[in-house]
Amino acid sequence: MIHRQKLKALSAREEQRFIAEHARSAEMYERAKDSLLGGVPMNWMKKWAGAFPIFVAHAKGAHFTDVDGREYVDLCLGDTGAMTGHSPDVVAETIAKRVREGITLMLPTEDSLWVGEELKRRFGLPCWQFALTATDANRFAIRIAREITQRPKVLVYNYCYHGTVDESFATVRDGAVVPRRGNIGPPVNPAETTRVVEFNDLNAFEDALKHGDVAVVLAEPAMTNVGIILPDDGYWKAARELTRKYDALLIADETHTICAGPGGCTREWRLDPDIVVFGKPIGSGIPGSTYGVTEEVAQRIAARIHLEDCDVGGIGGTLAGNALSLVAMRVTLEKVLTAGAYEKMIPLAKRFNDGVAEGIKEHSLPWNVIQLGARAEYHFTEKPPRNGGESAAAADFELERFLHLYALNRGVLLTPFHNMALMCPATSEADVDLHTKIFKQAAAELVA
Ligand SMILES: Cc1ncc(COP(=O)(O)O)c(C=O)c1O
Numbered sequence: 001m002i003h004r005q006k007l008k009a010l011s012a013r014e015e016q017r018f019i020a021e022h023a024r025s026a027e028m029y030e031r032a033k034d035s036l037l038g039g040v041p042m043n044w045m046k047k048w049a050g051a052f053p054i055f056v057a058h059a060k061g062a063h064f065t066d067v068d069g070r071e072y073v074d075l076c077l078g079d080t081g082a083m084t085g086h087s088p089d090v091v092a093e094t095i096a097k098r099v100r101e102g103i104t105l106m107l108p109t110e111d112s113l114w115v116g117e118e119l120k121r122r123f124g125l126p127c128w129q130f131a132l133t134a135t136d137a138n139r140f141a142i143r144i145a146r147e148i149t150q151r152p153k154v155l156v157y158n159y160c161y162h163g164t165v166d167e168s169f170a171t172v173r174d175g176a177v178v179p180r181r182g183n184i185g186p187p188v189n190p191a192e193t194t195r196v197v198e199f200n201d202l203n204a205f206e207d208a209l210k211h212g213d214v215a216v217v218l219a220e221p222a223m224t225n226v227g228i229i230l231p232d233d234g235y236w237k238a239a240r241e242l243t244r245k246y247d248a249l250l251i252a253d254e255t256h257t258i259c260a261g262p263g264g265c266t267r268e269w270r271l272d273p274d275i276v277v278f279g280k281p282i283g284s285g286i287p288g289s290t291y292g293v294t295e296e297v298a299q300r301i302a303a304r305i306h307l308e309d310c311d312v313g314g315i316g317g318t319l320a321g322n323a324l325s326l327v328a329m330r331v332t333l334e335k336v337l338t339a340g341a342y343e344k345m346i347p348l349a350k351r352f353n354d355g356v357a358e359g360i361k362e363h364s365l366p367w368n369v370i371q372l373g374a375r376a377e378y379h380f381t382e383k384p385p386r387n388g389g390e391s392a393a394a395a396d397f398e399l400e401r402f403l404h405l406y407a408l409n410r411g412v413l414l415t416p417f418h419n420m421a422l423m424c425p426a427t428s429e430a431d432v433d434l435h436t437k438i439f440k441q442a443a444a445e446l447v448a
Pocket residue numbers: 079133134135136138161162163164220225253254255256279280
């Protein structure tokens with residue numbers, strides 16, 4: 001059992017160490033307060049463990065250095081945006097060339113064909129479009145689904161995250177759909193736009209679809225943003241039959257689950273979605289995302305969207321499909337996130353998983369750890385949670401913050417806001433073992 005007083009004392013000690021060792025970051029944070037809202041370029045950067053965020057000097061492969069000259073093993077990897085490793089040489093060289101040859105034109109380049117063909121090969125869906133963020137790809141996919149089904153609602157899982165998609169910031173409380181805690185200025189009450197069910201509950205899923213108003217189910221094949229939650233055996237087969245029975249479409253948001261393999265869970269688990277979304281690492285961190293649709297969806301879109309109106313439909317963006325993001329996607333898919341890279345990354349995630357599992361056992365902690373392809377994550381529950389509600393209920397902000405700060409002070413960056421580690425092609429066994437050592441040390445201090 002974790003004693004709260006001890007946790008507080010350990011956290012205070014780590015906080016002091018953090019402040020003492022990050023003088024330049026502290027200075028920059030003070031300076032930032034003069035010009036940046038809340039002293040950070042992005043609101044949630046405030047939430048990193050530690051009194052202020054560390055400012056980065058440079059990053060390469062699986063490592064980065066902060067402005068105080070401290071080096072880190074990066075197991076966060078830009079929350080998957082840098083799953084390729086930071087600035088792979090081949091990407092840096094290719095995009096530097098493109099930067100000199102035209103960045104954005106509102107016209108296609110040949111790279112878009114290569115990328116479309118490769119995505120078709122990887123995921124099995126025939127028709128692809130591009131956007132700049134996974135959020136936008138999800139938003140556009142939802143619009144298409146609403147348009148072709150002429151239905152208003154989106155079905156999501158409790159405590160899902162799909163980017164800043166308005167419809168998805170909803171939870172279920174006592175059976176009712178309510179705005180999720182922290183939902184900033186919801187445009188409408190999400191109960192009007194959204195149905196929410198727990199993952200792995202087929203009865204609830206069917207009940208929600210029975211209303212006949214769900215255009216589309218927006219789902220990660222395995223939940224990854226409230227900890228990793230795997231689907232029960234047979235869940236997706238049954239869920240897919242239900243979406244067909246009730247004429248709802250299915251979006252597989254593979255933005256994080258691309259860690260499962262080169263074609264995400266869609267390929268690994270032979271899912272059969274109507275739409276696939278993939279963003280973040282697709283361009284090694286150069287903004288870009290994609291959504292692909294089945295032949296049937298493509299035909300239904302063609303039947304409803306006409307040439308004269310195709311520029312005003314709430315889908316797109318001036319910079320979407322630009323030459324730079326497409327060449328970044330091409331080189332990433334061709335040279336970095338290859339089948340060979342996964343063969344290296346997945347065993348490393350297993351090594352991480354096994355190291356943490358050992359630490360949990362050695363110190364008899366009531367925690368568990370789960371792996372999904374190239375990522376792994378520990379939860380503060382004895383058994384892996386089966387749905388978002390269960391996982392969210394087991395969150396422990398204080399404990400999580402302590403473990404993150406403890407790791408950070410010793411040179412390891414974990415994904416913030418949960419306990420996730422992701423491997424990139426440049427991650428080494430030594431990087432993983434450093435985390436294992438630190439994790440065991442933290443566990444020993446907690447239970448001592
Ligand atoms: C599953 C999933 N989809 C979409 C997004 C949104 O990505 P972005 O913030 O790049 O738009 C995220 C972000 O974490 C995500 O986890």
